[in-house]
Amino acid sequence: MKAHEQRGRRWGLAHLRAADLGRVWLHASPSVRARVAAELELPLLDSLEALPSAADTVVVAGGGAFIDRAKRFRQGARPGLRLIAIPTIWGSGAEVSPIAVLNGEGGKEIHVGEDLIPDHYVAWPELARSVPPARLRHACGDVWAHALEAFTSPLATDTIRRNAAELIDEMAAFELGYDPRWFEAGAAACLLQARSSVGLVHGFAHVLEAPLAAAQPSAGWGHARLCSTFLLPVLAFNRNRSPKVETLAAEYGLDVSRVELLAHALFDAADYGAAMPLAAERWGDIARDRCSRTNCNVVRRDSLEFFQRFSPSPVTA
Amino acid sequence: MDNREKLRDLLTDVLLLADEEFSLDLKREDVETWDSLAVVAIAAGVEETFGYHFTPEEAVAATGVRDIIATLERKGISFEGA
Numbered sequence: 001m002k003a004h005e006q007r008g009r010r011w012g013l014a015h016l017r018a019a020d021l022g023r024v025w026l027h028a029s030p031s032v033r034a035r036v037a038a039e040l041e042l043p044l045l046d047s048l049e050a051l052p053s054a055a056d057t058v059v060v061a062g063g064g065a066f067i068d069r070a071k072r073f074r075q076g077a078r079p080g081l082r083l084i085a086i087p088t089i090w091g092s093g094a095e096v097s098p099i100a101v102l103n104g105e106g107g108k109e110i111h112v113g114e115d116l117i118p119d120h121y122v123a124w125p126e127l128a129r130s131v132p133p134a135r136l137r138h139a140c141g142d143v144w145a146h147a148l149e150a151f152t153s154p155l156a157t158d159t160i161r162r163n164a165a166e167l168i169d170e171m172a173a174f175e176l177g178y179d180p181r182w183f184e185a186g187a188a189a190c191l192l193q194a195r196s197s198v199g200l201v202h203g204f205a206h207v208l209e210a211p212l213a214a215a216q217p218s219a220g221w222g223h224a225r226l227c228s229t230f231l232l233p234v235l236a237f238n239r240n241r242s243p244k245v246e247t248l249a250a251e252y253g254l255d256v257s258r259v260e261l262l263a264h265a266l267f268d269a270a271d272y273g274a275a276m277p278l279a280a281e282r283w284g285d286i287a288r289d290r291c292s293r294t295n296c297n298v299v300r301r302d303s304l305e306f307f308q309r310f311s312p313s314p315v316t317a
Numbered sequence: 318m319d320n321r322e323k324l325r326d327l328l329t330d331v332l333l334l335a336d337e338e339f340s341l342d343l344k345r346e347d348v349e350t351w352d353s354l355a356v357v358a359i360a361a362g363v364e365e366t367f368g369y370h371f372t373p374e375e376a377v378a379a380t381g382v383r384d385i386i387a388t389l390e391r392k393g394i395s396f397e398g399a
Contacts, residue, residue: 154361197357242365288333293354298362300330 007117008096011084016040016122021082022056027070029062032088032127036061048073057082060118061127064092064223068100071116075100085118088127089135090182091142091224093190095121101206101223108206110290121187125180133177134220139186140176141228141266145201146189147171148231148259151252152238152245152296153196160196165252167192172258176265200237200299203292204230207285208278215278229271232263233310234295240306241297267312280304320367320389320396327362328382331355344381359385367394 011019017040026042037044042059045051048070051058058081060070067085071094074083085095094100095118100111128136150156151164171185205226212221238245239256249256279286283304286292292299318326321341329339332350345351360376363369363385369392371379379385386396 154357244364287330290354293331293358296361297365298327298331298358300326 007114007119009120011120011122013039013122013124015120016059016084021059021084023052023054024057024059025051025055026059026061027051028060028086029066029088031130032061035127035130036086051078051081055081057084059084059086059122061086061088061124063087063089064094065101065103067094067118068092068102071100071118072102072111075111075113075115079115083118084120084122086122086124086127087183087186088124089131089139090128090186091139093146093187093194096187097190097194099194103210107210107285123183125183128178128180128183131178135224136178137176137266138222138224138228140174140182141231142224143171143182143186143189144262144266145205145227145231146186146193146198148235149198149201149295150189150192150196151254152248153193153199153294154296155294156192156196160192161248161252163188164192165254168254168259172255172262176262197294198291199234199295200286200292201227201230201234203286203289203295203299204234204275204279206289206291207282208275211278211282212275216274219274225271226275228266229268229275232260232267232312233272233307235260235263236310236312237303237306238295238297244296264312269312272310276307280308320394323366324382324385324396327366328359328385331358331362339382341382341386346380363389369394 024042025045026037026040027045027048028036033044040059048058058070060067060083067087070083070085074081087095098112098114098117100116102109102111147164147168151161151168156164167185167188174181174185205223208226209221209223245256287299287301287303325339328334329336332348332355356376360371363371367389369389371388375388379388390396
């Protein structure tokens with residue numbers, strides 16, 4: 001079996017403790033650093049660049065961006081290194097994905113490769129308990145965006161659509177908050193979108209994330225929050241543009257009105273109002289974004305008008 | 318708006334062209350933005366605009382504007398005069 005075929009397998013904490021990892025170091029995000037270091041009793045790194053050349057393994061604990069940086073580091077600088085990811089929150093699916101999204105000087109850099117997939121990921125859902133409720137909710141929006149955009153992707157196969165429909169149906173029963181089941185759902189949704197594509201929700205998120213965070217550093221803008229914000233408007237846009245969403249939903253037994261209710265629950269009108277002026281200013285970049293270009297309906301120059309006029313219809317169920 | 322105008326609007330949006338850059342003789346090799354993502358977006362846009370779903374083979378085989386028109390005309394969508 002080739003090395004990459006073994007990648008991305010799930011471990012419990014017991015597996016991690018029992019495994020022979022050779023010379024191993026830990027790199028953890030500040031929010032979980034003390035706890036993870038105490039629990040695993042591994043030497044801590046301040047930065048990946050400080051990883052000794054003799055290292056066989058690095059264990060990385062953090063959110064999606066933190067894990068993506070480690071994936072790219074391994075791909076570029078240390079191809080032989082074993083990488084074990086411990087996600088502290090669900091949503092990005094970075095722990096299983098062959099994609100790494102980094103903030104570059106010119107905006108989001110998207111890297112793709114089987115060698116980006118961590119060798120193992122460790123399920124440690126208790127770590128998410130320390131995450132503020134609003135961030136947990138936004139992370140749910142991130143998972144929803146992955147699953148829904150994979151389902152409607154023009155690149156999705158019948159199998160992907162069937163799996164995505166089943167996942168969406170399952171996720172509709174989850175609370176929009178702490179629930180360990182989101183970790184598995186997030187990983188599954190990420191794999192589905194990696195094998196098809198995402199769409200305009202991610203086009204908005206990729207273009208707006210960095211400038212919003214720079215303009216309002218204390219507001220807590222991030223990818224997941226933008227996915228939550230634009231899920232409902234983009235769903236409305238796609239339903240308005242063509243019957244594609246309805247047709248696919250009918251074909252795969254998906255209840256669109258149930259999905260819309262969840263998108264309503266994730267929608268925050270104040271966030272939408274705060275993000276739209278920049279979205280209007282950067283519309284050309286949003287329409288050109290590679291994710292927008294694989295939206296289920298074509299994103300056109302005049303599509304901005306729809307979003308400027310968007311107002312959620314009252315929830316009726 | 319006739320079908321020629323609808324197709325022009327679709328392709329200028331998908332291929333990020335100025336109106337004056339569009340012509341019926343445009344070929345994939347002449348347009349930098351006519352990449353694999355554009356092939357997918359054109360197929361999605363054709364379905365949205367003309368109600369015809371390109372097969373993957375048709376989408377890949379359409380190497381110019383006239384190929385798209387020819388495929389659609391075979392399905393009874395008229396581009397008279399194009």
